[in-house]
Ligand SMILES: Nc1ncnc2c1ncn2[C@@H]1O[C@H](COP(=O)(O)OP(=O)(O)OP(=O)(O)O)[C@@H](O)[C@H]1O
């Protein structure tokens with residue numbers, strides 16, 4: 652399975668992205684130039700389109716207009732199978748509603764994220780993620796038996812297991828107390844710097860906004 656070689660100075664570059672729902676354009680994503688090792692927040696009130704924007708950036712749901720480049724690759728000109736492969740191998744996603752696989756363990760959720768992308772979860776890296784996110788003790792617990800905060804930390808670990816070049820996180824601290832929110836943001840920031848990944852966080856959380864390099868606000872359109 653071929654890799655995605657990148658010579659672009661950006662992990663993520665967008666131009667003129669317009670988002671629609673029910674056939675109507677309702678939001679514009681400010682142009683993003685996200686360099687490796689940088690963290691950008693995407694802000695906006697509830698319903699402004701942050702999650703819809705992340706779905707477009709992840710290659711899950713197309714924008715109405717505009718271009719989205721992940722590394723050197725124009726995401727939406729790939730065939731669906733290529734987009735799935737790029738997402739699996741290069742993009743780490745933390746969904747607002749987690750989307751863990753309920754019937755299997757925490758550790759199995761992480762391993763499946765690797766095998767679904769045609770990769771293998773590297774044991775040392777897996778252990779580091781479990782330890783740093785404080786989920787070692789629950790590694791064998793089924794995902795449907797976790798608290799919201801535990802599930803959120805597992806979702807973050809899963810997003811990082813394939814050492815992605817781009818991490819997209821949707822409200823990754825919403826279910827966490829201050830201590831765990833701080834630990835999670837520190838971990839994300841560290842991984843971004845160590846791996847030279849870019850991180851885009853959709854958030855209202857002041858604790859997250861304190862940790863970012865820059866902040867972009869969703870704009871209304873239409
Ligand atoms: N599955 C869907 N089908 C139709 N409309 C949707 C769907 N999901 C979201 N929307 C609409 O799209 C708009 C943007 O929603 P979105 O979830 O992107 O906002 P958000 O900024 O992420 O909000 P929040 O801060 O509450 O998570 C809203 O008007 C919402 O009602």
Ligand SMILES: [Mg+2]
Pocket residue numbers: 701702703747821
């Ligand atoms: Mg949202």
